[in-house]
Amino acid sequence: MDMKQKALEVEAKGTPEGGAFLNRELSLLEFNRRVLAQAEDPSVPLLERLRFLTIVSGNLDELFEVRVASLLAQHQMESGHNGIPHALAVSLERASQECRNLIERQYKLFNHEILPRLSENGIHMLRRGERNAAQRAWVKQFFDKEVRPLLTPIGLDPAHPFPRVINKSLNFIVELAGKDAFGRGTGIAIMKAPRVLPRVIRLPDELSDKKGACYCLLSSVIQAHMADLFTGREVVSYSQFRVTRNSDLWVDEDEVKNLRQALQSELHARNYGFAVRLEVGRACPPHLSDFLLNQFQIDRSRLFAVDGPVNLGRMLEVANTHDKPELKFPPFVPSFPGKLNGPDIFAVLRKQDVLLHHPFESFQPVIDFIQCASVDPAVVAIKQTIYRAGMNSDLMEALIGAALRGKEVTVIVELMARFDEEANINWAERLEQAGAQVVYGVVGLKTHAKMALVLRREPNGLRRYAHLGTGNYNSTTAKFYTDFGLLTCDEELTADVNEVFIHMTSLTRPKQLTSLWLAPFSLQKEIVRAIKEEAAIARNGKPARIIAKMNSLTDESVIKALYEASEAGVRIDLIVRGACALRPGVAGMSSNIKVRSIVGRFLEHTRIFYFRNNLQHDVYLSSADWMNRNLFRRVEVAFPVRSATLKRRVLREGLHPYLKDNVNAWELGSDGHYRRRKTRNGQKATSAQQHLMEMLGAGNHPNRENEHGPDPVAPRRG
Template sequence: MDKKVKPATEEGSGPVFLNRELSMLEFNRRVLAQAENLNLPLLERLRFLCIVSSNLDEFFEVRLASLLAQGRLDDEGVVAARPPVFVPGLEHTSEECRRIIERQYALLNNDILPRLAATGVHLLRQDECSEGQCAWIRQYFENEVRPLLTPIGLDPAHPFPRVVNKSLNFIVELTGKDAFGRGSGIAIMKAPRVLPRVIRLPDELGGPPGTSYCLLSSVIQAHIDSLFTGREVISCSQFRVTRNSDLWVDEEEVKNLRQALQTELRSRQYGFGVRLEVATDCPPHLADFLLDQFSIDRDRLFAVNGPVTMVRLLEIISKNDRPELVFPPFVPGLPAKLINQNVFELIEQQDVLLHHPFQSFLPVIEFIRKAAADPQVVAIKQTIYRAGMNSDLMESLIAAALAGKEVTVVVELMARFDEEVNINWAERLEDAGAQVIYGVVGLKTHAKMALVLRHGPNGLRRFAHLGTGNYNLSTSRAYTDFGLLTADPELTSEVAEVFNHLTSLTRPKQLRHLWLAPFSLHKEILRAIENEAAVALTGKPGRIIAKMNALTDETVIAALYAASQAGVKIDLIVRGACVLRPGVPRLSENIRVRSIVGRFLEHTRIYYFRNHKPYEVYLSSADWMNRNLFRRIEVAFPVRDAALRKRVINEGLLPYLKDNVDAWELNSDGRYQRRKPRGKQAAHSAQQELAAALGGATGAAPGLFGS
C-alpha cells in the first residue's frame, strides 16, 4: 500500500457507533410501518402489528433482560433474586418502546379494526354485542370458561401466585368482607392457557353483518362479578408480566447438557420480571402493587389501550376465510433440472443453487430423504439449529438410523425458544440409533451443513448441502435464504473436516475454502475488507457489498470505516440492528446502509468482495456480530461456480440495492428514511421481482428427484 489508513475516529461528529438497543427498536419501527401501509391487505397489516408485539416481547425477554441481569449477578456470577441496579440508557430505551407501543394501539383502534369492520370482520366489545351474542357468550363463559377459573383472594394464607411469563392475568379490587368476615380487597386470577384468546361467534346470533369475534379477556371481565358472590367488584384489570427468558447452565459443572437444560426449562417461565403491561383502566395503586410484586421499575410499566396480549390477535388471521384480506398464495418455483433426476448423479455433474422462498425448499428435504432410502448411502451427518416441531427431514434422519446407516446429528440444544423441541428430536434420534451430540460447550452450533457419504462406481463419494438458513420447511416459506447442493471434492472434504471437529473436539485442519468461526471467520472477513482498502489506495476500484441480519461487531465496523477512508465503495444491506454510522465525513462517507422489510423476512447472509480472489462471493450462516464471530460455530462458504456466483449477485444483492419500495436507508443519526420512486422513476421491489422471476411450480413435487 502507498499509505496507511488511519484508524476510524469520531472526527468531531458524534459517537462512532450507534446505540444497539435503539437500533433494534428502529427495526421495529420499520415493521410497524408495514402495518401502516395502506397498500397491504388488511389482515397482513394486522399481522405486521402482531409481529411488532412479538419482537418487543423478545427484546424485553432477552436483550433488556441481559442488560438488567448484569446488575443482579451475585459474587459467583449467578443471577440473584434482587432488584436490578441502574443501567445507563435504559430509561431512553423504555421511552422509545413506549412511543412504538402507543403508535401500535392507536393504529389498531383507530385504523385497522375500523377498516376490518367495514369489510365485515368485527372484533366486538361486550357492549357492542347483540342480545343473541351476549346470551351465547354468557353460556360459553358458564360452560367453557368458569370451570377453569381460580380466583385467589390475597391474604397471608393465599400469597400472590406465581405468574407465568407473558400469560394473561387479572387483578380484581373488591369491597366488603369475605366469607370469614375479613376485608381482603385484592384478588388475582389467571386466564386459562388452554382456551383460545380470540373466540369466533356463531354467525346466526345477529349483530353486525359479517364475521364477529370477541376476546377471552372481554368475556372474563364481563362476567367477573359472578365469581365473587356477596362482594362488589370495584375494578378488574388485565395484566401481563414479561420475564427474563435466557437460560443459564453452568457449562463447567454440567455433565449432561440435555439433562441440565430440561431442568432449566422448567424455571424459564418464572425468570425475574422485566416489563409489566396493564390496561389503561388499571387504577394507579393497583399498578404500583403489581410493580412491587414483580420488582419492576416504573420505567418499564406500560399501560395499553387494548389487549395486553396483542400478539394473540394472530388468531383472527388463522381463523380467516376471506382470501382478499391476506396476501395471495405464493407457490415457490422448482428448477426444471431437478425434476425426475437422480439427485446424486445431478450434483456430481454440477452444483445446484436454491434461492428460498422464491424457489422451493423441497429439494433439500428430498436430498436427505433420498439419502436415507438409498442403499448406496452409508452415512449422513447434519447440523440442526431450528428444525421445527414437525419435520419430514428429521423423520428421514430417524429412518436412516433405523435402516442401519451411520447417522450423526449435531443438535443445538441452546437454540433460543426451540430448546424443548430440539431436546425431543435428540431423544428420538438417539432411540433410533443415531449418534447425537450437542455441539461444543459454550459455543452454539449455528452452521447449516449436511453431508452424505455414498458408494459409487469409483468408491466413496461425498455430497453436501450448505445453507444460510435453518433446515425448517415452515420458515423456508417465509425467510429468504440461499442453499447450495454440491459434490465438489474440495468443499465436501472441508465440510467433513468441520464435522470431525464438532464430534472429536480436535482443532480443524487448515481450511482453504471454508471460513469457520470461531477460528478463521473473523480474521478472513477483516482480511478481505483490508484487501479492498489496499486495492483502493493504489487507485483501483475497491468494492464491498454485504447482506446480513445484524451488524454490531465493532472490530469489523472499524475495518469498514478504514476501508471507506481508503476510498472503497461499500453497500450494506442489514435487516435489523446496525450500529455502524454511515455517511459521516472523513469516517464513513463511502458507506451506505439500507434495510429491506417486505412480505418475506430477509435472512440471507452474503459477502461480496470485488478483489478477493479466487472467489468474490461467500454465503454464510453468520451475521457480523461478536456472538457469531466468536461464540458460535459458523461457516462461510464460497460460491465457486462462476454462473452461480453471478446468480447470487443478480438475485441476492443488486435487486436489493435498486429497491425503492421496501427499502429504508440509514442516516448518520441512526434514523431510517424510506426510499420511494422519484419523479418518473419506476418502482422496484426486490422481493416482488424475485417472486415473479423465480416463483411458480414447473413440475409436480412427487416427481422431484426421480430414482
C-alpha cells in the first residue's frame, strides 16, 4: 500500500456509526442545519441572514469536495473498480437525502422569505419577467457587448467532444432542434460562463421604477438571450448546471524534491478532480440531467435539482457590498489591552503573561509582537508557523522585513493548508527571496500548531518570547473567529516552543517536553490520561469535572475515555461547534455527558480543555480538535495556562458563558439531533457572544489581570 492509499484510508475511515458513535457526515449536516437556523431567525438582521444562507452553501460544497470525495476515492481504491460497496452506498444515500432535505429548506427560505424581505428593504433581485422595458434593453446591451463575445457554445459531435468543466463553475446544457450549418439534425450544446464575468450584476439605478437597488444574476442574463446564441436553431430546452469535484491535492512527499514546486503544478489539476455532485435547475428535463450524470459518472443520489441559482453562495456579494447598516449586525470594536499600549511589549511580557481573547480583543497586539521584533535591534531571531495567513498580511510583511534586516527568520509554512495553498506558496516565495529560511513542515503531517518565537539578546543573555494561539495568524478571520492567544516569556513554555521548532526543521524526534502536549507524539496520550485521572478521582468519591470546547469531536479513543469517565461519575460538559460523534445522555454509557453547540454572529473556533483535577483546575488551550487527524496526522500543540488569574479568565470568558447560553445554544440528544435551547420559566435571555462583546468591547475593558476571586468552579447545568 503506497502513501497515497494510506492517507486516503485514514481520511476516509472516519468514525463508525453504531450504538456508541454518531455518523460524522450526518453530524456535519446537523451543524449546517444550525447555521441555516440563523438564516431563518427573524431576529437576525436581514443581510446577515443572507450571509448565513450562503455559508451553508459553502459548507456543503466542502462536504462534497473533501469528505464525500475521500470516501469515494478510498473505496474505489480498495475495490479496484468503480463499484461502490453496499454499506458505503447506503451511507452516502442517507447523507445525500439529508443534504437534499437541507437544500430544499434552504431554497424555500431564499425564495419565499429572504428575497421578498430584501425587496421590502430596497434590494431587488430581478428575474427576467420582473425587469421593466428600460432594464430589459440595458440587459440586452450588456449581453451583446460584455457577455456574448466571451461565450463559446460547444455543439457536441465527434469533432467537438464534451468540454472539460471546471470545479464549481457555472455552465449551461442546451438541447437544440433544427438543422445545423452542415445540415445535421438535433443536438446538444454545452456552454461555460466565463469566470471573468460577475455573477451578480447591479442594474443602473436610473432605469428602475422601484425604490432602492436592482440586481440580476448572470445566469438570468444568459438564459434571457439563449436563443440569440444559436441562430437558425430552435432552443428546445436548457438548464444551468454545476459540477462539484474532488478538491484534495495529492503530492507524494516521498518522491518530490521540492514540495512547493510540486504543489504549484497540482493546483491547476484540482479544478478537474473526479466529479462527486451535479446541481441543475429544477426545470432541467430528466434526459438532460441523465446525460450529464453519465458524462461525469455521478450516481443519481448525488444529483440535486434546485429551485434557483445553482450556487447560492454568489449572493454573498450582495450581503458584503450593499450599504444598509440597519440590515447588518451593529459594528463591533474590539478592545486593546491597555498594558500593551506602551512602546516596549517585551518589557510588559517580562512582568506578566498576556492573554488575548479574539475577536472581543484586538488581534493587533499579535501583529505588534512580530513587528516590534522585526525592527528591534536586540532581536536576533524569529521563528513562526503559518497555516492560513491570507493574501494580505501585515504580520507576514513584518517577517519579510525582519529577514531583509538580517535577522535569522525561520518560517514553517504549511503548503497543504486546504484552499490556502496558493496564498501560502506566494508567501513562501517572498520569504525566501528576502533571505528567510522556509520549510514546509514534516512529511506526511500538516503543521497546524500556532506558534511564534522571538529570541532577544538582553543583558543576562538570550531570552525567548513566544505567542501561542488556538487560531491562525490571519488578521481578517481574527475579526470573526473566536480564539485565545497567549503572549509569554515563561522559560519552560518558550523552551518547549523552541524544541518543537527544532523538531520540525531538523526532523529529529523532540526531546521530552516540560509543558506542551505535542501531536502526533503526546497530545492524544495526555488528553486520555487527563480524562482517566479525572475518572479515578470520581471513583474515589471526590468531585470530578471536565469541560472541553472545540470545533469537532470524532476520535474514538477520546470518546471511549469520556464514556468511561462519565460512568465513573465525572460530570462532563462538551461545547462542540461542528461534527460530534459522541452520543450523550445514554444510560450506562454517557449519562453524565452533555453536548452543546453555539452558532452565532462569530465562528466559534477556540479549543479549551479544563480538568478539575482535585482543585488544581488544569486549563489547556490548543490548536487541535479531538479528531484522529489532529491527534495523529498533524503537528499540533496544547499549552497550559498557569496563572490562576488567567485560568479564571479562560473559564469566565471561554467556558462559563457558553454553558449559560440560551439564545445561540443547541443541545445534542442521544438520537443524534440537536434541539435549540430556549428560555423557560421567566429565564433571562443569555447570549455568550453578546455578553463577551459587552464585557470586552472597546470602552468596557477592565484590567482583569489584577482581579482576584475564588478558585474557578463551573456553573451548574440546567
